[in-house]
Each structure stands twice: as structure tokens, then as C-alpha cells.
Amino acid sequence: MKLDFFFQLLMSGLTRGSIYALIALGYTMVYGIVKLINFAHGEIYMIGAFTALIVSGVLSMYGMNPVFIFLIAITAAIIYSAAYGVTLEKIAYAPLRKAPRLSALISAIGMSMFLQNYVLLAQTSDFLPFPELLPEFGFLDPVKFIISTNQFLILVTTTVVMVLLTFFIKFSRTGKAMRATSQDRDMAQLVGININKVISITFVIGSALAAIGGVLISSHIGQINFYIGFIAGIKAFVAAVLGGIGSIPGAVLGSFVLGITESFGTGYISSDYEDAFAFVILIVILIFKPSGLLGRKVSEKV
Amino acid sequence: MKRMAKFFLVALVSVAAITFVSCGKKEAETIKIGVAGPHSGDLASYGIPTIKAAELVAEEVNAKGGIDGRMIELVIEDDVCKPEVAANTAAKLVGDGVVAVIGHICSGATKSAMGTYLDSELLAISPSATNPPLTQSGDYPNFFRTIAPDDAQAAVEVAFAYAQGYKKIAVLHDKGDYGKGFAEFCKAILEADKKAEIVLYEGITPGAVDYTAIINKIASSGADAVIFGGYHPEASKLITQMKKKDMNIAFLSDDGVKDDTFIKVAGEYAEGVYATGPIDTSSNPLAIKAVKAHQDKYGEDPGAFFINAYAAMLALVNAIDVANSTEYADLTNALRSNYVDTPLGKISFDEKGDAIGVGFAVYQVQNGQYVELK
Amino acid sequence: MAPILEVDNLSMVFGGLRAVDSLSMKINEGEIVALIGPNGAGKTTFFNCVTGVYVPTEGDVYIQAPGATERRSIKGLKPHKITEGGLARTFQNIRLFSNMSVLENVMIGHHHRLNSEVFGAVFRDKKTREEEEKVVHDSYEILKKIGLENHVNDLAKNLPYGAQRRLEIARAIGTDPFLLLLDEPAAGMNPQETKDLVDLILRIRDNEKISVLLIEHDMSLVMNLSERIYVVDYGKLIATGTPQEIKTNKEVIKAYLGEEVDA
Amino acid sequence: MLKIKNIETFYGNIQALKDISIEVKEGEIITLIGANGAGKSTTLMSLSGVVPVRSGSIEFLGKDITNKNPDEIVAMGVSQVPEGRRIFPLLTVQENLDMGSFLRKDKGEIKKDLEYMFELFPRLAERRTQQGGTLSGGEQQMLAISRALMARPKLLLLDEPSLGLAPIFVQQIFDIIKRVNKENNTTVFLVEQNAYMALKIAHRGYVLENGRITMTNDASVLLNDENVKKAYLGI
């Protein structure tokens, strides 16, 4: 029983961690390229979830097959999140590329407020039940108590997505261009990289990942409202910083550390301080590693 | 210098604008009644039904020629459920010359506003603020409510748990003032009675992306029942995930969950859930009338606390009528000494301000509906 | 007379790389000494070790202010403590307080010699007022000497390049040092500006009685100005001596000057 | 090949370039000399499209490239080695060179060019898999030049290739520039503070002072001009 409990918590931590990772990757990629905390990233996640809700809501009225609904809904969520991400960048961040960091941060906060209230006004402030899009299938007895099919799907999807992303960044032409842009933007231009395109692609990928996270978790939790993005966003942001913002493996590691900390904290201590565990571990790690777990130490040239 | 001038101008204009906005026309003819609660933001759905209730009653009264020929005018102010905003909202209502206030909705906002009303000799009737000290502390003689306080509800809940024979109980809450307050009372009663063991007492985090950790914890605590203090969004997340894990533990909750939305959101997983709520008065003719009026006017079913707000408004109108006055002392006296027919039944108010005749019952979700258990 | 700065077998290791490899140096009062070497030879790292930006891995650094009777180690002290001890520096890539005025930049230099704290700031007692007046006056005097008196209220970032370099020196003088460490002071200056700089450094030495240690690539400046030269390559000292000696040192020519350019 | 006509460039309110006109013919090495802050780098950045030009026009191979995107300009055959080398520190030497050929599709030719670079700079071949940031200053300069050459530019812009390098490296770099110019017929636009070295290898030169061209002539003439001598050659 004791060991069971341990594994249950571990799985729950991993599930959480995967979701954080999907969102945190967006933060970290954007940060890597434009050195900006995209505070509105959580809202992109929320918009993804809402789009999926709307699409599946409409489609289910026509009695479509759930698997198709799921596929169409998640595609729509990805497309729309990406579109919002790119538009967000064009409106709120592109004009501020040369501005001080704080200006861009405030602009991002403004956008976050705007998007929350946009969805609140255009849709509703109520929690809406989110259709169960993830197919349920039964695990055998001992496994069943440790991990649910939902959790399993979340873990698998996240892993696949992350492996794909890693390959993309490491080997593709665009991936290389992204890395080059993140290291020296002006120089990237001088070798012929269209940085506007690279920045847009970064926002597209980051937003698409957030949308996947949004759909998976909403389907798992079963309901959404306009505010889900803010909370998840802050957590993912913490995860990204924990791992070393700008570092892609860092974001993943940070997310899992965060997810597992929260899960074990809840399980063995108390869920009263669930959020506090996240923040405490962040502070502790940053005290000892001021640029995060895998962050590159930015030693300023003197 | 230009800068100074601009600064001066900005200050002047803002101040002037506010002054103008707040000093509206003053017609002694109407009776102004304040309606306060969250009308925007994430808690708006708890506040807006109260506006509608007040509007319906006011329209009806006005259609009959008002109270002694004086029309009712509603002054509606948003407090977003925030104490700091509620203090300003209260000041605004006082400044607008209302004779009484229907509201506020959240206990925290209510507490922060009541001080202002007390100093200005105004009374408030809340349809939803259930925090016990509001009436029991004696600090707010001007406070009334048409809903039973949390401790009364907790007592009903715990008694029901005993009756069902639960021995190990997990008490959870959503860390909010309502949910945690309710859970605290349940805990206190359980600890005092020693008839059942509290195997878990914890707050869950609203908005978390996953609840499996806490659910695993409930499972491993060996509880045979969960008492949850909080609102329906969290409750439906909990129950859904518990049921998906095939956990057959009884789920008991409070008035925040006794809401049809809960059943719709949680769907099939809601079956069998217990929740306490005000004694069912839906068969009360006045309640039927009120709901119908709402459906006619707004084309949908009323939302949370509508009936309580309707009752509060009726009680207030009646008090003004009976006392034939809008003075504070007369009104409070009238509220305490007269029974009035409302959708909640025949009610009056005790010395502390709690409604007499308003109580709690336990409901269970059966076939997709809340059914009162006798 | 004891040397005012004595560096004893100083080494700095990053990862496995010995950026500075047991380097020793002595500077006497009133000297102008140059430290030269190819790019990446460890010169700036050496500066950073001496001024406390890095804590050296091995070795020690001693200072003895002119007139002081004992030398003391400054190894491992925080940069501000070393500045208080009497060393001041400039930076290779200019690091001015860009959004503060020229005068304020120099006033910051005086920071550690002043005493007023929050109390003084709030109540502006007589002592504080006198102190402030003196700082403004002294800073202005320094700016006059450096030739920036017409820019007192300009933002540092709005100064022309050469003037920014000079302001860095002015700011360092503000700390009232006995030894000034200049990191490539002539970088980016045109020949006329470089010439003025030579005059300025000489004036600082002669009038303010401040000794100077400088890193520089501009050979004309180094040869004209310095009395002794240290040459480093790969973190190691490869030669030291007067400009004349260095010019003819084979080791130096090989490592540093390459084949003689027929200029 | 390149015609810069009366361009003016601003940073915010500050005018960095005033009425600059420069012409470069194919196969030439021309140099732009001037003190720090005179606007040399700005000229190159305006040329590459990184800094917008407010007025005037830039024509390359008969086409107007004023305020085109940097990547379009690179695609037309203009590559730049910026001041300070700007190696991608976390990419390997190989990857840095790959970035140089970012816009090219001819894989076979790219491979050939890569071999050519390793022949030009054998040091780079040794350090192929090393991260760019770990190279020494001189090696970085080599990498920066070969990265630019990987684009097979028709016009190579070089910004202060000698800056911060030991004299022994400076000589090497300048030899390479001459060689590239001769062997591949690559036109070179060289910006230098080391006026002496620059004028020695260049065909023609321009002198930039405070954002204005104050003099232009054959390099040999400038080299012997009294004013130039005084101001830039330190003689």
C-alpha cells in the first residue's frame, strides 16, 4: 500500500509535470529568441482549450464520431492558438523589440489582461464542462490504481511531442536558424535568416504546444473557464525559470521537478501549501543555482 | 512648467468627473434601494441574479403604484467581491442616499461594507453571506440575511454524516473564505462530538491543473466519506476524478455545490452526491411566481441566490410598508417584528439578524436532479 | 620604498583553463606601468583578479598605500572594499552610469568617502549638506581637470565616445585612489584623442600623484607613456622591462609583434 | 556594382550618416577609414539592411536594395563580417559555417566550399566540432570570415577585421582578404580603423568623419596624403 501510494504520487507528479512542460516550453522558446517573458502565454493555452471546447461543442451537436471530434478539435486548437500567438507577437511585442525589457513585460501583462477579459466577455465567466475527448480504455488491475488512462495519454503525448521538438531544434534548418537567432539576433540577420519569420515560427510552435497542453488537461480535468491560463501560466513560468529560462531541456526538467515536488508535497505533507511548495523549491534552487538547473551561467564580460 | 500644468489639469479633471458622477440628481420622491455584489469579474454569476431579483420585485411594486405612492429606485453597484472595493461601493451607496442595501454577496466584502453602513445607519440584507460572525458577533446590528449561516449548515451536514454511519471522514475545502469557513465548522463539530474520526483535513488549490495527488491521498486515508467545503467547479473536478478512479466514497458538500450547474458539469459522475442547501421551497407559490417572472423577463432560469435575494427584497419592501418610514430604527424594528411571505416561506428575523424559518436540508443527486432527503 | 601594489604568483583557473598563470608584479609609487599581450592573453582577467571581480585561485595581492607602514592583502575582498583601499579602475567596454549626468557619475566615485546614510538623506543635517556641497565641488574640479566641465549636466550616454572614455577616468579619480588601473583607455580613439590621453595620464600622475597600471594595444601610447612594461602570453609573464628592452626582446617579438611591420 | 547615393541614417534623433555616397566596382577592394564613432559600422549595417535608411538609395547590381530585409540582401550576394566577429557561441564551428550557407540549396557546392574554407584556415578544420564560443579571438575572426564566404558573396563587407587582434594575426587576416579577392574575384568593402594596413591592400579608399565622407581617392594617393597621414597614420 505504501509503495502504491508512492507510485501514484509519482505518476500524478509526472502528469502535472508534462502539462507544465508543454506550457513551459513556449515560455522558454520565446524567451530564448526574443528575451521576453511572454506573460500572456498562459492565455494562449486558455484560448486553445476554449477553441477545442467550442469546436467540439458544435460538432457534437451533429453527432459526430468522438475520435473525429477529438482530432478536429485539437487541430483547431493548435491552429487558433498559433494564430493568436503570432498576432500577439505582431501587435504587442514586435513594436517593442528595441525597448527596455520592462516595457515588453508590461505590454505582455496588458495582453494577458486583455485576452482574459476578451474571452470572459465574448464567452462566459462560468466554468464550462469540457467534453471528454480523450478515449478511455481500461488498464489491468494493478496498473489501474497507479495511473489512469488519461494520465497515461498525457504522458505519452507529451513525451512524443518533446522528442519531436528536440529533433526539430537540433537538426532541422529552421531549428538551427532558431538557435542562431537566440544566440545573436543581428548576426543571424547577416547570414540571411529572416528573423521575423523565425520569431513567428517560435510563437507558432510555443503556442501550438500550449494548445496541446490546454486540450489534454481540460479533457482530463473536465471543465474550463477564462482564468485557467493565468494559474497554469504562472506555474509553467516557474517551471521554466527553475530549469533555466531559455533552455529547452531545462524547461522540461524544471517542469518535472515542479510537478513531482507538488505531488509529493501534497501527498506526504499537505495540499494546503501546494503552491507554496512550488515557490519554495524555486527559491531554494535559484539561491544555489542562480540561473536555474540547466540555465547557462551568463557571466557578464567585464 | 507645462508639465506641472498638465499634472494639475489631469488631477482636476479626474476629481471633477468623479464628483459629477457621484452627485446625481436628488429626487426625494423615490425610495432608493442599493443592490451590491459582484457584477463583473469571475464571481459575477453569483451577483447578477440578485440584481434581477431586485428588479423584478421593484417592477412589481412600482407597477402597483409603489409604496405609499413612492416609487422604488434601484442603485446598483459592483463590488467585484473584493473588500477594498466594497468599502468604496458602500460609501457610494451611502452617498447616493439609499435607505437600505440588498447585498453584499461575498462575506468578506460584506464585512468591509457593513462598518460603513452601521455608521451611516443603514441596514443591509444579504441573500448569500453565510459567515456566522456577521450575525453572531453582535458587531453588525444592521445586518440581516435570508440564508442560514455556515455553522448551521455544517451542523446539518455532520448530523447527516453520522446518520449515514460514516466513521472516517476526510474534510476538504477550497481555501476560500466560504469553503474553508464551512470546513472549519464541520471539523470543530466532528472533533467535539468524537463520533467519527477526521482522517484528513486539507485545502485543495483551485485552478490546479491536476487533482490526482489529493485524490490518491483521500484513497489512502481510508475515508468512507468526504465533506467538501467550497463551490461547484472544484467539487465537480474532484468528484469526476474520484469516480474515474472507481473510488466509491460518499461525497458530501455544501450549498455552493447545491447548484444545478454542478450536475450539468459533472454529468453522470454527480449521481449520488449529497449537498446541503436551503430547505426546498420550490413548491412555494411565491417561488414559482418569482421563477416564472424571471423566465418571462430574461428567458432563462434564474441563477444562484435568486430566491434568497427575492425574499430579501420582499422583506425589505414589506418593512418599509409596515413601518411607513425609511428610517433605520423603524426598518430594523419592522424586520424583526413582522413575518412576511416570501419564496422561502414565512420569514422574520431574529435579534441577531438571521432569518427565522430558513433552514437547511440535505439533498442528493438522483437521476440528474437534486432531491431533498427527508 | 615599498611597492604600492605587489602581486605574488597570481593564478586564475576557469574550468581547466589557466587564464592567468602565476603572474607576479610590483608597482612603485609614481610609476606608469603597462601590461601588454595578445588578445586573450589574460590581461583583463588579471585586472579583474586584482580589483575583486574574481577571486584568484592561487597567489596573493598586497597593497601598501603611500605613507602607510604595512602592506595588506586584498585577496578575496569585495570590489568595493578594494576601491576603498585605494585602487580604482576603468573598463575595456565602457561602463558608465549612462542615464545619470556626467557630474553624478563622478559623484558616485566619491561614494565610499562619504558618510551620510538614510538619516542624513532625510534630515539633511548640516554635516550632510556640507558633505554634499563638497562632493559637488570636488567632482566639478575633477571634471575641469579632465576637460569635461562643459558637459556637467549631460547624460553620460549622450557624450561622444572619447569623452566617455575620459569620464570613466574622471569617475575613477573620484574614488581618490593611489593607483589607477586603465583597461584599454585608448581603444577606439583617433590619433589626436590618443595624444590628448597621453597628456592626461601624465597630468594625473604628476598633479594628482596617482600611479597608473594600464592595458593597451596601441603601441605608440604604451611606448611613449610607460616606464616599465609587463608582457604576458597565455597567462604567463614572458618579459618585463623598459620600453626599449621590450622592443628588442626576441621572445616578445615572436609572440606578440609578429614580423616587423614596416610602418 | 554597388552604388550608395546620398544616404542618411538616424538612431532615434541622432543623425549617424549624412549624405553618404560610395561606389564600388566589381573586383575591387575599397576601404572606408575613419575614427571610432565616425559612422563606419553604421554604413555597413545600413548596407546590409539591419539599420533603416531614412533617405537616399542603395543600388546593388542595378537593383534597388534600400531598406530591403537583411535576408533578401544576403540572398543577392552581400555578406558581412561584423565588428566583434559575432560567432554563434553555442553552435559548433561546423554549424557556424552551415549558417553561413543558410540561404544556399546547392549541397554539393556547399561541401566544396567547406573544404576550401578548411584549406584557407586549417585551424578551423581541427576545431570543427568545438563550440564557437571556445575559440580564441583570432580563430573566431577566421571563422567569421569563412562563415561569410560560405554564402559565396559577390560583395564581402568586412568591419574592422583587425580589431583586438595581435599584429601577427592582423597580417594573416589581411593576406587572406587579398587572396579571397584575387582567387574568387570577390569584391571587398573593408572598414578599418587601422588605416595604414587597410590602404595598403585596398584599391581605393574613402575617409569618413563625423558621418560625412570628407575625402576619396586611390588608396596609394590617400596613403601619401598629408592630412590622412596626420590624422590616421599617426605620422
Add this chain to the structure above:
Amino acid sequence: MFNLKELRKSFLTSLWFMFLTFPIMVIKVNTITDTVEWRWRNLAFVGVSAFILSFVWRWALDRRAKGGKAKKDGIGFKATVLAKTNQYKLPGLIGIGLLVAILPFFASMYTTSVLTTALMYVILGLGLNVVVGLGGLLHLGYAAFYAVGAYTYALLHYHFGISFWVALPLGALFSAVLGLLIGFPVLRLRGDYLAIVTLAFGEITRLVLENWNDFSFGPSGIANIARPGIAGIKMKLPQATIFIYFIAIAMVILTIFLVNRLENSRVGRAWEAMREDEIASQAMGIDLTKTKLLAFSIGAVWAGFVGVLFAAKTTFINPASFTVWESIVVLCVVVIGGMGSIPGVVVGALVFTLLPELLRSVSEYRMLVFGITLVIMMIFRPGGLIQKTRKSYKFKKEGDGE
């Protein structure tokens, strides 16, 4: 401007936004009642507004790009020489002073109450300005200090009946101590890392208040906190409101005075130097540790003061008032007003708190407008409403010091 190319651009923008807003603006699915509502009118609305706004947007960006010239001869608050304004400054100040002094006797209690709230934000803004504007430390946990002040008074009052006036300095003191406690671990952190860690500290503080019932009474908060009085006189609400207003005014004046003095002192210079360049400031003999901690704790002092005042004004507090949004709002006040500029922060706070009150009638759209305003401000006026002007020094011998 209205040539074919521009029209095409706007048309495409309009199409894009129609596509973008289609699911959220047009379709309203209610999964509770299983209904779908199609709101095609919104689509037309979005299309038309996007078409028009895209012209405005491009025009504004274009104008910004041309920058300099337009600004110089155009409108704007910029004043270059501060010394010369002295002759107007005095009457101006007297005017404002008079207005401020008589206002509560004419305005309604509500106006006074709202103005008091605005004044509290002025003080919070000025306090945070010390940390962010002067010290350059991006601080997202300021609400925690505010909470410490409020809880200091509320708890001391509840347990020991301590009066407002005693609590005021105590609140500031405790807040400053917390500032030091938070300051220590974050000494090595910079920029975004500092921001997230301060945010974490702020949230931890709130979570403790929320969960530690025995200490803080948890989410149900503390009620019946006494309003401030003098010499035991119990005031009626209208008087008390006016009294609190004047306390706030006094505190604002004191704060402006103090911040101004600090700014123009050795301490203030050190803060600014630290903001500009930490390494250089150390090399110039500034003790970074001390300077940073001082900035944190001095900034916290004002939050502590306002916290006490806040508790006294609302008479009820609970942890919900001290969320991360509160910290963000104060940060916005500082940035919108103009970092490091005292009049800027004052105006920023007034705009930030009074504007939403004015927009009450369209309260639903309040936050929406607010969000977009932040974005627009940052793009078109990044220095804030009133930019900081530096003190200029004059030297006699020079003739004209400039």
C-alpha cells in the same frame, strides 16, 4: 495614405482578425445547457473595426518610427529645464494644495473614499519606485509587504487593542524586516529571475496568511478593525472618511518629501548607479549588498504604512486583497507613470485608480480597455506619462552651467 496598397493591407488585416476571432466571438457554446448561439453580427463588427483600426495602427507606428521630429515640436509633457519653473511651481502647488484641502468638504463620501484609495496607490507606487525605478530591481511581490502592514495592525488591534498610530510605525518596521529577509536570498539574482523569485515570495506570504488559521484567521479574514481616531474621540463615518483622507494626504506629502530627499542623496545616487551597472558601481566603491537590502527595506516601509492605513480604512482584511495582481497593479502604476519620476508615479497612480472608477458605467469592459491601454502605452509612450528629469547643477564661474 489611402492608396490601393494600404487598402489591401487593411483588407487582409480585417480578414485575418475575422478568422482569428471567429470561434470565440461568433460561436457561443454553452456545454451546460447544450446550446449553440451564432453571433454573426460580431463578425461584421470585428471586420469593420479591424479594417479601420489597422489604418490608425499603421499611421501611429509610422509616426513613431519618424519619432524625434514629431515629438519635439508637437505636444508632450517634456520640460527640459527644471530650475526655471520655480516661479510657477509655488502658485501651482498652492493651487493644488487648496483644492486638495477643501475637496472632501464638498465632495461626497464616496469621492473622498475613492480619492483615499488613489492616494494609497500613490504611496505604494512611490515606495515601489524606490525599488524598481531607482534601484532597478524588478519586484513582483510588493503586495506581501502591504499585507504585512495590514496584518500587523489588524492582529495587534485584535489581540491587544493597539491603536492605529502605534501600529503605523510597527507595520512599517515589520514590513522593512520582511524586506530584509526577502532581500538576502535574492542578492545574487537579476532581472527576470529576481522578478519570479519576488513573485514567489509574495505568493508564499499570501499562502501562509490563507492557510495558517491560528495566526491569521485564514481566508475569512479579520473584521472590525478600528478606524484611526485622535485622543480617543470616536468619529462618525463621514468625519472618519475625511480624517483618513487627510492622513493619506499627509502621508503622500511626507512620502514625496522623503523619496525626493533620498533620491538626491548619497543613498539615492548609489541606487541609481546600481540600476545602471552593478559591476561598475561596485568598482566605484558601492557596497552592493547593503545598497540592495536598503532599497528592498526602504521600499517595504511605505508598503507597510499603506497596509496599516488600508486595514484602518476598509476595517476588514483578508488574504484575497494581496494577490499577485495587486503587485502587478502597483508595478504598472510605476511604469505607466514614469519610472523614477515622482510626479510621474503620482499621476500614474491617480490615473490607474480613478480611471476604473470613471469607467464604472462600462465596468464590464474596464479590464479589457485597461489591458489594451497598457500595451498601447508601452508602444507609444514607453517612458511613462511623465518622464524623469534629472536635477541640473549650476556652477557660478561657468556663466551658463549648461
